[in-house]
Structures are given as C-alpha cells and as structure tokens.
C-alpha cells in the first residue's frame with residue numbers, strides 16, 4: 001500500500017517566528033508548538049508559538065507538558081481563530097543539521113495519539129527549515145508549500 005504525500009502549507013509567519021526564535025536563542029535550542037488545521041489532505045501550519053525550556057542546551061530542547069499546555073491555551077484564546085489547534089512541534093538546531101533519528105522517533109510516537117498527521121519543523125543553523133510528517137506511527141512523505149511574506 002502506498003500512502004499519498006501529505007501536503008504541508010507553511011505560512012510565512014511560521015517561518016519568520018521560528019527564524020526569529022532561533023536567532024534569539026543564539027547557541028542553544030528552542031522550540032514550541034505549531035498551530036493550524038488539516039484541510040483536504042494538507043496540514044496547514046499557521047502559527048508557531050515558543051515554549052521556553054530553561055534547561056535547553058546546544059543539542060536539546062525539551063517540551064515541558066505543563067508549559068506547553070498553558071502556551072497552547074493562551075495562544076488559542078489570543079488568536080481566537082475557529083479552526084486553530086495543535087498540529088505539531090518545532091525546534092531549532094544551532095548546528096547545520098536537520099531532524100535527528102530521535103526527533104523522528106518522537107514525532108512518530110506522538111502521532112499515534114492523533115487521527116490526523118502531525119508535523120515537525122526543524123530550523124537549522126543555515127536558516128533552512130526541514131519538515132517531517134508522521135501519521136499514526138509512521139513517517140510520511142510530504143510536499144512543502146511555502147507562502148512568502150508580502
């Protein structure tokens with residue numbers, strides 16, 4: 001069985017928030033949640049919100065569940081958009097490398113708890129953003145569509 005590609009639609013605001021957070025975090029990792037919705041086989045990533053990890057290092061950022069939940073509820077309230085919900089995670093790598101095996105494992109594990117696919121975005125030191133999609137425990141192929149800021 002061949003599963004179809006998952007389309008990922010990345011709003012400019014997502015890339016710019018993640019790039020800004022990476023620059024502010026400087027030499028350590030940072031990360032957070034992706035908010036958006038699913039639409040006709042596509043994941044639409046509309047906003048990226050940061051979840052602070054005071055213990056982040058050059059090679060790790062851990063999502064604190066309590067902080068993440070608070071950030072999610074706060075953002076959903078502030079943005080007050082009827083379709084918005086949690087659709088995945090993002091974090092930065094101060095090194096010039098994309099998602100690690102461990103990163104793929106954690107998004108795969110997390111995706112078992114969701115009916116729809118989850119998205120992982122990793123920002124690299126060279127300002128490239130790499131995407132992975134996991135669906136019910138499996139990594140899926142994807143096509144990335146980026147909206148440019150105007």
Ligand SMILES: [Zn+2]
Nearest residue numbers: 091099100103
């Ligand atoms: Zn990583």
